[in-house]
Amino acid sequence: MNKAITPAEWKIMRIVWTLGEVGSADIIENIQRMNDWSNSTIKTLISRLVKKGYLLATSQGHANLYSALIPEETAINSESANLFDSICEMKVGEVIAKAIQEHQVSKNDLKEIQKIISSQIDDAPKTVQCNCLGKVAD
Amino acid sequence: MNKAITPAEWKIMRIVWTLGEVGSADIIENIQRMNDWSNSTIKTLISRLVKKGYLLATSQGHANLYSALIPEETAINSESANLFDSICEMKVGEVIAKAIQEHQVSKNDLKEIQKIISSQIDDAPKTVQCNCLGKVAD
DNA sequence: ACTATTAGTTTACATTTGTAGTCAAATGCT
DNA sequence: AGCATTTGACTACAAATGTAAACTAATAGT
Structure with a gap:
């Protein structure tokens, strides 16, 4: 039902989530600090996000203000x-381990993760079952 | 340089990683236990993976045996x-926390993660900087 | 030997995605 | 008032993706 947010569109969304309510000029400026995209490309991406229902375009005079219609968390x-x-x-498990190693995580988040692990470790399975194959008839 | 492995192709790869060396019949059978894809579709996906260099097709009489050319880890x-x-x-951090909560992780992996956290928590930052906007001129 | 089945190759086609040009309306500046 | 600029809408187009039919060569069973 919901169209996907593509990788290119994600970059737009991140700016809107961060800045709250922005005009296209702000989006373009911020994007172009990181990506070598033409104005046109960025405008297309914005339009698609509006059409997909992820951005709201509020008509502000002749220009628009854009805001996110979906929470970043979601x-x-x-x-x-x-x-x-x-x-x-x-x-x-390995993916998570690697992610923690490779990224900055705040002390609070680390503590939170410690708590979760503590609460699970006692009845954690020795091995997790591979789920790559279809169920085998039993 | 490397073509992406698409979501549909991933399901094929998982079967090959799990089974090691398989004929198309095995792939098709396993896929169809989970996905409602036609034989044709699966064969197309296999071909694309060969062309992209992720699967090796070893001619075995008139049929082929397929094996992975890229490690699952990678x-x-x-x-x-x-x-x-x-x-x-x-x-x-939040993503990791949620992932641990929502998935089975083996006791060993949990311990490993605990170790990593222990080694990082002392100089973990109070907050992590948002990296959604381009660098601001300073 | 003949036929049904199987496996691989080729072709197809709509949709999505990345990327961008063009154009017209609205605005701001002089 | 007239022109340059900004902004949004529309159009374009190749490549990737999901999905699958058609055709062909080989094989297995009878």
Whole structure:
């Protein structure tokens, strides 16, 4: 039902989530600090996001103000679910370990993760079952 | 340089990684236990993976045996990097926390993650900087 | 030997995505 | 008032993707 937010569109969304309510000029300026995209390209991306229902365009005189119609959390969760649904269940732990190693995580988040682990470790399975194959007839 | 492995292609790869060396019949059978795809569709996907260099087709009489040319780890890492590069740095911790909560992770992996956290928590930042906007001129 | 089945190759086609040009309306500046 | 600029809408177009039919060569069973 919901059209996907493509990688290119994600960059637009991040700016809007961060700045709250912005005109296209602001989006273009911020994007072009990181990406070598033409104005046109960025405008197309904005339009598509409006059409897909992820951005609201509020007519402000002759220009528009854009704001996000989907919470950042929601989008992130769906993106994250995508990843973890794509890979083998057995590998989830390793992926998480690597992610923590490779990224900055705040002390608070680390503590939170510690708590979660503590609460799960006692009845954590010795091994996780591979879910890459279809169920075998039993 | 490297063509992406698309979501549909991923399902094929997972079967090959899991089974090691398989004929198309096995792939088709396993895929169809989970997905309602025609034989033709699956054969197309296999061909594309061969063309993209992710599967090796070893001619075995008139049929082929397929095997993976890229390690599962490598593919998973790149997929994972994709996710974490797409989202705001500030949210990485939350994503990880949620992932641990929502998935089975083996006791060993949990311990490993605990170790990593322990080694990082002391100089973990109070907050992580948002990286959604282009660098501001300073 | 003949036929049904199987596996691989080719072709097809709509949709999505990345990327951008063109144009017209609205605005601001002089 | 007239022109330069900005902004949004429309059009374009190749490549990638999901999805699958058609055709062909080989094989297995009878």
